[in-house]
Amino acid sequence: xxxxxxxxxxxxxxxxxxxxxxxxxxxVIDNTGLLAPPxxxxxxxxxxxxxxxxxxxxxxxxxxRTLYSKNERRNLVVPFVSWLNLQVAELEGIERxxxxxxxxxxxxxxxxxxxxxxxxxxxxxLDPLPNMRIRYSIEFQPAELDAIDFAVRFEFxxxxxxxxxxFRASWPCYVNAYDDVRFHYSKG
Numbered sequence: 603x604x605x606x607x608x609x610x611x612x613x614x615x616x617x618x619x620x621x622x623x624x625x626x627x628x629x630v631i632d633n634t635g636l637l638a639p640p641x642x643x644x645x646x647x648x649x650x651x652x653x654x655x656x657x658x659x660x661x662x663x664x665x666x667r668t669l670y671s672k673n674e675r676r677n678l679v680v681p682f683v684s685w686l687n688l689q690v691a692e693l694e695g696i697e698r699x700x701x702x703x704x705x706x707x708x709x710x711x712x713x714x715x716x717x718x719x720x721x722x723x724x725x726x727x728l729d730p731l732p733n734m735r736i737r738y739s740i741e742f743q744p745a746e747l748d749a750i751d752f753a754v755r756f757e758f759x760x761x762x763x764x765x766x767x768x769f770r771a772s773w774p775c776y777v778n779a780y781d782d783v784r785f786h787y788s789k790g
Contacts, residue, residue: 603686605693605710605713605714605778607634607714608616608633608634608661608662608710608714609634609635609661609742610634610635610636610637610653610661611634611635611637612636612637612750613636613637615629616629617632617634617776618630618631618637618667618668619631619717619723619724620717621724621742621743621744621750621768622744623745623746623747623748623749623750623760624746624747625671625672625673625747625748625750626669626670626671626672626744626748626749626750627668627669627670627672628666628668628669628750629657629663629666629667629668629669629771630665630666630667630723630724630742631659631665631725632664632714632715632716632717632726633661633662633663633683633712633714633715633718634661634665635659635660635661635662635663635710636659638657638658638660638682639658639779640650643722651672657677657681658665658681658682659681659682659683660682660683660705661705661709661710662704662705662709662710662711663682663683663684663687663704663705663738664684664687664688664715664717664726665681665684665685665686665687665726665773666684666686666742666750667679667683667685667702669750670673671684671748672741676776678778679776679778679780680775680777680778681738683686683704683705683776684707684727684733684776685773685774686740686752686773686775687704687773687774687776688701688728688740688771688772688773688775689701689704689745689772689773689774690768690770690771690772691731691736691738691756691769691770691771692766692768692770692771693734693736693760693767693768693769694767694769695763695767696734696760697733697735698733698734698768699732699733699734699736700712700730701703701713701728701731701738713728713731714729715728715731716728716729720729720741720743722741722743722744723741723742723743723744723787724741724742725739725740726739726740726741727739729781730759735756735758735759735760736756736757736760737753737756737757737759738754738756738757738766739754739755740752740753740754740755741753741755744777754771756769756771777780
């Protein structure tokens with residue numbers, strides 16, 4: 603599916619919200635895309651050229667598009683994609699909505715995300731999905747010297763037909779790193 607809200611904008615009009623700690627910079631984006639410079643000669647797309655730009659964000663993704671240490675300024679997120687991009691949401695017994703927000707060959711799919719600045723960070727919201735009637739949000743904020751916290755929230759607008767129902771969701775993290783990058787997450 604394509605929506606007029608999912609559109610490319612020039613890098614000079616970057617719609618990202620920048621979050622900073624004393625050591626990190628993170629850029630949060632909705633599923634708007636930024637225009638890339640022309641691909642290398644002899645190729646039609648950066649997606650297949652093997653030579654990606656450092657910070658450009660491809661149409662259709664949302665979440666953290668850039669994360670780097672101020673000392674290194676090397677983006678840990680694969681160019682053209684984003685971390686914590688909601689790709690699967692399934693509620694057992696109910697036909698799944700096409701909530702995959704990725705871009706595929708330049709086509710932004712899924713429902714438009716709304717991005718808002720908060721007092722300390724940024725929040726992305728997905729309006730209720732037509733079939734599952736799930737509302738979704740992910741909020742980001744700086745934490746400590748070298749961390750970005752995030753919180754995911756689902757609100758279910760449709761009751762299970764009977765008994766308990768399993769719910770499953772996934773948020774890939776596309777890492778652009780050649781060395782040891784450690785992630786901390788609390789379990790439970």
